[in-house]
Amino acid sequence: METTITLAHGAGGKQTSDLIAHVFKKHFSNPEFTADDAAVLTIQEQKLAFTTDGFIVSPWKFPGGNIGKLSICGTVNDLACMGAKPLYLSCAFVIEEGFPLDQLEEIATAMEKTALEAGIKIVAGDTKVAGKGQVDHLFITTTGVGQIMSEAHTSGANARPGDAVIVTGDIGRHGCTILLARNTYGIDAAVTSDCAPLWGAVESMFTTDNNIHVIRDATRGGVGTVLYEIAEQSNVGIRLNRPAIPVDPAVKGVCGMLGLDPMYLACEGRLVVFAPKKTASKLLEALHRNKYAQNAAIIGEVTDKMPGKVIVTTEIGTETMLPPPGGELLPRIC
Amino acid sequence: MEQVPAKNEMASHSPAWNIITSYNGPKVRIMEVCGTHTHEIFRLGIRHILPPAIELISGPGCPVCVTPVSFIDEALLLALEHHVTLCTFGDLVRVPGTKMNLADARSSGANIRIVYTPLDAYLYAKNNPEQQTVFLSVGFETTVPAACLAVKKAYADGLTNFSLLTANKTMKNAYRALKRSANAFLYPGHVNAITGTALCESLTQEGISGVITGFTANELLTALAVILTKTKEGRPFFYNCYPRVVTQDGSKTAQSLIAEIMEPCASEWRGLGIIPQSGLKLQPIYKGFDARLRFHLPALTGRSDPACRCGDVLQGKCKPTDCKIFGNRCRPEHPIGACMVSNEGACSAYYQYGGNL
Numbered sequence: 001m002e003t004t005i006t007l008a009h010g011a012g013g014k015q016t017s018d019l020i021a022h023v024f025k026k027h028f029s030n031p032e033f034t035a036d037d038a039a040v041l042t043i044q045e046q047k048l049a050f051t052t053d054g055f056i057v058s059p060w061k062f063p064g065g066n067i068g069k070l071s072i073c074g075t076v077n078d079l080a081c082m083g084a085k086p087l088y089l090s091c092a093f094v095i096e097e098g099f100p101l102d103q104l105e106e107i108a109t110a111m112e113k114t115a116l117e118a119g120i121k122i123v124a125g126d127t128k129v130a131g132k133g134q135v136d137h138l139f140i141t142t143t144g145v146g147q148i149m150s151e152a153h154t155s156g157a158n159a160r161p162g163d164a165v166i167v168t169g170d171i172g173r174h175g176c177t178i179l180l181a182r183n184t185y186g187i188d189a190a191v192t193s194d195c196a197p198l199w200g201a202v203e204s205m206f207t208t209d210n211n212i213h214v215i216r217d218a219t220r221g222g223v224g225t226v227l228y229e230i231a232e233q234s235n236v237g238i239r240l241n242r243p244a245i246p247v248d249p250a251v252k253g254v255c256g257m258l259g260l261d262p263m264y265l266a267c268e269g270r271l272v273v274f275a276p277k278k279t280a281s282k283l284l285e286a287l288h289r290n291k292y293a294q295n296a297a298i299i300g301e302v303t304d305k306m307p308g309k310v311i312v313t314t315e316i317g318t319e320t321m322l323p324p325p326g327g328e329l330l331p332r333i334c
Numbered sequence: 335m336e337q338v339p340a341k342n343e344m345a346s347h348s349p350a351w352n353i354i355t356s357y358n359g360p361k362v363r364i365m366e367v368c369g370t371h372t373h374e375i376f377r378l379g380i381r382h383i384l385p386p387a388i389e390l391i392s393g394p395g396c397p398v399c400v401t402p403v404s405f406i407d408e409a410l411l412l413a414l415e416h417h418v419t420l421c422t423f424g425d426l427v428r429v430p431g432t433k434m435n436l437a438d439a440r441s442s443g444a445n446i447r448i449v450y451t452p453l454d455a456y457l458y459a460k461n462n463p464e465q466q467t468v469f470l471s472v473g474f475e476t477t478v479p480a481a482c483l484a485v486k487k488a489y490a491d492g493l494t495n496f497s498l499l500t501a502n503k504t505m506k507n508a509y510r511a512l513k514r515s516a517n518a519f520l521y522p523g524h525v526n527a528i529t530g531t532a533l534c535e536s537l538t539q540e541g542i543s544g545v546i547t548g549f550t551a552n553e554l555l556t557a558l559a560v561i562l563t564k565t566k567e568g569r570p571f572f573y574n575c576y577p578r579v580v581t582q583d584g585s586k587t588a589q590s591l592i593a594e595i596m597e598p599c600a601s602e603w604r605g606l607g608i609i610p611q612s613g614l615k616l617q618p619i620y621k622g623f624d625a626r627l628r629f630h631l632p633a634l635t636g637r638s639d640p641a642c643r644c645g646d647v648l649q650g651k652c653k654p655t656d657c658k659i660f661g662n663r664c665r666p667e668h669p670i671g672a673c674m675v676s677n678e679g680a681c682s683a684y685y686q687y688g689g690n691l
């Protein structure tokens with residue numbers, strides 16, 4: 001077998017089946033993994049969550065993960081936010097001609113490992129090869145199905161005054177990691193992505209107390225964007241306590257240098273959870289026992305004042321508005 | 335994980351906080367001359383704790399905000415008529431020129447690349463020898479050294495396709511020009527880290543007061559408290575409240591690099607007009623890297639939107655909210671004036687942090 005991806009690998013012939021056998025089947029094998037045109041799944045009469053997401057990340061490999069791990073976590077976490085136990089996943093690859101096979105295998109291995117951890121089965125896939133320069137290394141799209149727990153009724157429109165706002169860990173790490181990995185700033189800092197599958201954390205919350213109003217994963221746009229979305233969807237105000245928001249000191253340092261706010265940097269392993277205060281303190285205990293949520297914290301509360309706005313009590317006790325999300329993140333120039 | 339202080343702990347226990355909140359002396363106008371200070375002051379909500387007698391003015395400390403319209407027009411001319419590749423810091427592409435901004439020019443086909451340091455522009459020129467590349471060189475003493483280094487490297491390599499459109503500025507004469515706008519300056523810690531303390535210290539002889547400060551809540555509150563205490567005494571003063579970063583001499587290496595490559599010149603500041611000896615241009619031996627000479631650019635006079643009051647905002651003559659088009663025609667996603675472009679601009683900070691919330 002060749003050592004890099006060629007256009008022939010995407011042509012549907014022998015090389016395609018070799019690639020599937022040697023890379024994908026090897027890592028994604030389970031009884032439902034299909035060789036036919038579609039996977040056949042047996043699901044009893046159940047409420048299902050169904051979601052899809054495309055992944056483009058440059059560089060494809062970064063401290064704390066790679067695009068493969070990311071593509072599983074993203075879909076698993078989207079399902080988890082709906083209170084859905086991840087069941088099945090399909091993945092479609094668009095690979096640039098010339099991409100080294102051993103690196104593809106590295107990505108597949110990460111997918112295998114993450115899927116196993118999250119309890120989701122990869123049951124179908126597709127591979128296309130694009131000419132050199134048409135894609136940046138590779139793109140992955142994953143689609144997932146999950147079974148919604150009967151007690152789960154989460155939605156961005158369910159936040160209510162009196163709810164506490166929880167984040168399940170320190171914020172902004174993935175976005176910061178990618179900025180640094182692109183190496184454009186000449187900054188060296190020990191930051192690793194928070195990329196992680198979060199079904200375990202969600203399940204432990206539901207088994208503790210299922211009176212949970214909102215769960216959202218704070219991916220692109222970061223925690224700030226998600227909070228503004230929820231404030232709007234639920235037509236409530238949100239008040240944050242800035243000193244309570246967990247931020248890794250290295251992330252804080254990088255943001256200080258570049259003039260960025262960690263509230264607007266992407267996370268790939270952090271949830272924002274809204275629940276009545278009494279429930280929230282129990283949830284927090286449960287989260288602290290999960291390895292991806294040890295730094296979970298209550299960062300604020302929901303109010304009926306200034307609906308649609310996010311207000312911050314700053315570290316010196318004053319109140320300001322959290323700047324609404326918008327535009328590209330641009331580092332400052334002086 | 336970092337231990338966070340309990341809410342309000344710092345606020346209620348700090349002596350600086352008490353000095354500021356209990357101030358009842360005569361009116362004091364304090365001008366911050368650093369975009370990062372402006373941004374942090376808004377982020378921390380420091381304005382909300384000030385008694386009415388204390389007024390904070392966001393002065394001309396953000397390189398984007400003071401870049402004149404004519405500079406953008408020159409850049410547009412280079413991109414659209416001379417078809418050069420422009421390399422620029424990101425924020426600049428949204429600053430309005432007389433007819434359009436650089437982002438508009440990019441949509442109509444101009445080759446405009448966002449870079450993070452001038453060295454990226456130099457590298458681009460080196461790797462694309464057939465392409466004339468111009469770096470839009472804005473910024474104060476903090477960014478000038480990197481631009482100088484880029485020129486020095488291009489000179490050593492004998493590059494003939496790299497040049498600078500300079501609008502770099504130095505602060506000293508701006509303080510003089512703004513002397514009457516404020517009782518004291520919050521001097522920019524980043525700039526002073528390069529220039530040292532001597533320059534600001536000597537300004538006290540001309541009756542100009544100020545304090546160098548850093549960027550944390552504590553550093554900013556301390557500096558304000560020092561200004562209030564010293565203003566009461568009635569004599570011009572200077573203090574370095576950022577000694578962990580700013581030394582007497584500053585960075586000699588950076589200073590000599592600047593002196594080697596550039597020399598002072600008159601410079602136009604948006605809203606303030608031309609201030610003598612407040613800009614930097616290339617030394618004669620490096621004039622081959624001056625885009626204005628290389629492309630024989632004519633002298634341009636730009637025209638800003640007549641409603642925009644950036645100049646008054648920068649001098650503290652009005653608040654952003656006094657501008658008729660603040661928040662309606664002029665918003666961060668559609669800036670009419672430069673102060674709305676960068677998130678360190680006074681108008682943008684006002685808008686983003688909810689004005690007088």
Ligand code: SF4
Pocket residue numbers: 641642643644647654657658659660661664665669670671672673674681
């Ligand atoms: S609001 Fe816009 S137009 Fe008005 S002064 Fe500020 S930047 Fe200029």
